[in-house]
Amino acid sequence: MPLATPAGYRALDEATLAAYLETVPTIAGRLGGAAADWRVAEVGDGNLNLVFLVEGPNDGVCVKQALPYVRLVGDGWPLPLERAWFEHEATQIQARHAAERLPAILHYDPQLYLIAMERLAPHIIMRRGMIAGTVYPAFVDHMVEYTANALYFTSDLALRAGEKKRLVAQFAGNTELCKITEDLIFTDPYRIAELNRWTSPELDDVALAIRGDDGLKRAVSLLKLKFLSRGEALLHGDLHTGSIMVTATDTKVIDPEFAFFGPMGFDVGKLIGNLLLSYFSQAGHEQEAGERDDYRAWITATIERFWNGFERRFIELWLANRTGDAFPADLFENADTEGSDAGRRSLGQAQHIFMRELFEDCLGYAGCSMIRRILGLAHNIDMEWIEDQGRRAACERRTLGLAVDLVKQARQIPSIEAVTAKAAALQAAA
Ligand code: SR1
Ligand code: MG
Numbered sequence: 453m454p455l456a457t458p459a460g461y462r463a464l465d466e467a468t469l470a471a472y473l474e475t476v477p478t479i480a481g482r483l484g485g486a487a488a489d490w491r492v493a494e495v496g497d498g499n500l501n502l503v504f505l506v507e508g509p510n511d512g513v514c515v516k517q518a519l520p521y522v523r524l525v526g527d528g529w530p531l532p533l534e535r536a537w538f539e540h541e542a543t544q545i546q547a548r549h550a551a552e553r554l555p556a557i558l559h560y561d562p563q564l565y566l567i568a569m570e571r572l573a574p575h576i577i578m579r580r581g582m583i584a585g586t587v588y589p590a591f592v593d594h595m596v597e598y599t600a601n602a603l604y605f606t607s608d609l610a611l612r613a614g615e616k617k618r619l620v621a622q623f624a625g626n627t628e629l630c631k632i633t634e635d636l637i638f639t640d641p642y643r644i645a646e647l648n649r650w651t652s653p654e655l656d657d658v659a660l661a662i663r664g665d666d667g668l669k670r671a672v673s674l675l676k677l678k679f680l681s682r683g684e685a686l687l688h689g690d691l692h693t694g695s696i697m698v699t700a701t702d703t704k705v706i707d708p709e710f711a712f713f714g715p716m717g718f719d720v721g722k723l724i725g726n727l728l729l730s731y732f733s734q735a736g737h738e739q740e741a742g743e744r745d746d747y748r749a750w751i752t753a754t755i756e757r758f759w760n761g762f763e764r765r766f767i768e769l770w771l772a773n774r775t776g777d778a779f780p781a782d783l784f785e786n787a788d789t790e791g792s793d794a795g796r797r798s799l800g801q802a803q804h805i806f807m808r809e810l811f812e813d814c815l816g817y818a819g820c821s822m823i824r825r826i827l828g829l830a831h832n833i834d835m836e837w838i839e840d841q842g843r844r845a846a847c848e849r850r851t852l853g854l855a856v857d858l859v860k861q862a863r864q865i866p867s868i869e870a871v872t873a874k875a876a877a878l879q880a881a882a
Contacts (some may be wrong), residue, residue: 455527456519460563463515466492471506473515476559479568485510498694498707499524499830500531505571513570514557518709522632524830531628535709536565538626542711545686546620549605551730553598553705572704573695579601582730583694583737583834585747592754594703595696595723596761603716604769606686608778616776620683623712629689630679630712637824638676642669647829648764654845658829658852671859675816683713691719692726692821710796717813720762724871725818725855727755728835729825731875732851735882736838748879752872759814759868763807770803812862814870819858822851 464472470487473479481761483490496503496516500523504515522529540560547554559568581588608616640648642663650659662668688695689710697704720725731751734744774781779802785795825832826848835851840842854875858865865871 455530457520457533458563461520461533461565463502463519464515464564464566465502466504469506469515472564473506473513473568474529476568477761479559481512481514482511484510487708501534502710507571512573513568514555514571517567518565531632531862533565535626536567537562538623538629538708538711539709540567540772541622542686542688542708545606546602546688546705546708549601550598550705550801553594553703555704555706568679572608572697572706574700575702575704577694579693579726579730579832579834580695580699581698582751583733583837585737585744587696587747588700588703590701590704591696591698592757592761595758596707596765598703599691599720599762600765600769602688603685603719604766604773605717606682606713607776608640608748609770609776611774611776613777619640619743620713625684625862626689626712629710630714633689633710634676634680636828636830637820638672638679640824640829641827642672648827649829649831650827651841651845651848654842655826655848655852658849660822662852663783663825665856667860668856671816671862672735672820675813675820675859676811678715679718682715682718685713686711687714687716687719687864689714689719691723692832693723693730693834694726715813715817717810718817720759720810721814721817722821724755724759724814725821725858726832727751727758727823728818728854728875729822729851731755732847732854732879733832733834735879736835736840736847748876749835750771752876755872756868759811760853763811767803767807811868812865815858815862815865819855819862822855823859826852826855852882853878 459791469492472491473483474487489509491507493505494502495505502517506513506515516536520530520533521527522531540557543554543557555569557567557569560566578588578591579820584825604610606619611619615795643662688705688708689712690707691705693702695705695707698705731748734748738744779799784799824830826835834846835848838847857874858871
């Protein structure tokens with residue numbers, strides 16, 4: 453029995469999409485010519501949706517349509533179509549703060565749960581570029597700007613409480629997408645679950661050890677609790693290298709369908725975790741040992757510059773935009789009997805405490821994001837494309853070694869440089 457869908461919804465295909473787009477004047481005009489002149493290809497390689505590229509005589513567009521189920525698994529796992537609404541809404545909000553980092557939305561159809569956006573060319577998915585060993589010089593600065601702006605301006609540091617609560621309520625409905633994260637990232641890899649898979653038998657011992665590690669499961673459960681209960685800012689919700697499209701000079705963040713108000717460290721940490729995962733996968737893609745040493749050095753430098761840049765930029769935004777209800781100005785400057793210097797010093801101390809907690813959250817979420825891609829349902833092509841199973845398992849084992857440390861030892865790790873040093877030491881011991 454096909455899944456029930458709302459009236460007016462139908463999943464499009466390469467044959468029916470052109471006829472639909474012909475009825476949307478802004479898109480038809482952009483493509484140029486008539487439907488018969490358009491080339492349509494379904495190119496979705498993600499886990500959830502249909503993605504079409506449409507090329508016309510004048511220009512191209514990208515069309516994303518939600519399916520009523522999880523594409524990776526099939527119609528046995530229904531999923532609300534409303535995720536397209538959340539993606540569209542989140543993009544509109546983030547565009548106020550980081551428009552240059554997002555694709556332009558050209559059209560949204562609330563009945564078809566379909567978003568048409570600019571065709572990004574010659575951009576490619578960053579994960580694919582990293583598998584090929586490509587350096588992206590503009591990536592760090594762009595991602596610092598995107599994460600700092602998108603998170604700061606949707607937090608209580610920038611928003612008045614009423615507006616923030618209205619937005620939290622709006623995004624609280626994205627329950628099913630959050631549930632995917634709660635199960636697949638924070639729960640299943642740590643228990644026997646039907647959908648788990650890993651490189652077996654090579655990693656059987658480490659999968660077993662992780663399922664039996666009570667300290668790890670406690671730490672992961674605390675991170676899950678924060679994910680469930682701390683609505684700090686509007687998150688992208690799935691910020692990995694597969695959600696970023698790049699060229700040497702441009703960076704665009706796509707796919708915010710998991711958006712909701714959650715802990716800021718989840719977005720920043722997931723990105724760091726995916727960069728680390730790419731770091732450890734490089735050994736599986738080099739023809740000769742050491743061939744990718746320079747590339748590994750670029751990845752670790754990128755991770756350091758990303759976190760340090762994010763921290764610096766976030767504090768700058770905080771000092772320049774104290775418009776929210778948190779940390780009221782008259783508690784930290786004006787009302788201070790010793791004058792504003794003491795108030796600023798006090799705010800500086802609070803910012804230091806805030807950023808340290810955020811750093812520890814990031815490390816924990818980075819570790820969880822790495823573990824789930826090796827022991828859970830949804831793996832990354834960074835590792836999956838390493839054909840030799842023994843080599844892949846060796847890369848994955850090193851990844852898990854660091855990931856477990858990040859989750860369990862976050863409080864003891866002094867800096868991002870200590871993280872990249874740990875990664876380099878594990879790699880050097882290979
Ligand atoms: C069943 S969905 C699996 C994963 O795909 C998305 O990219 C998210 O990361 C999700 O956890
Ligand atoms: Mg996605």
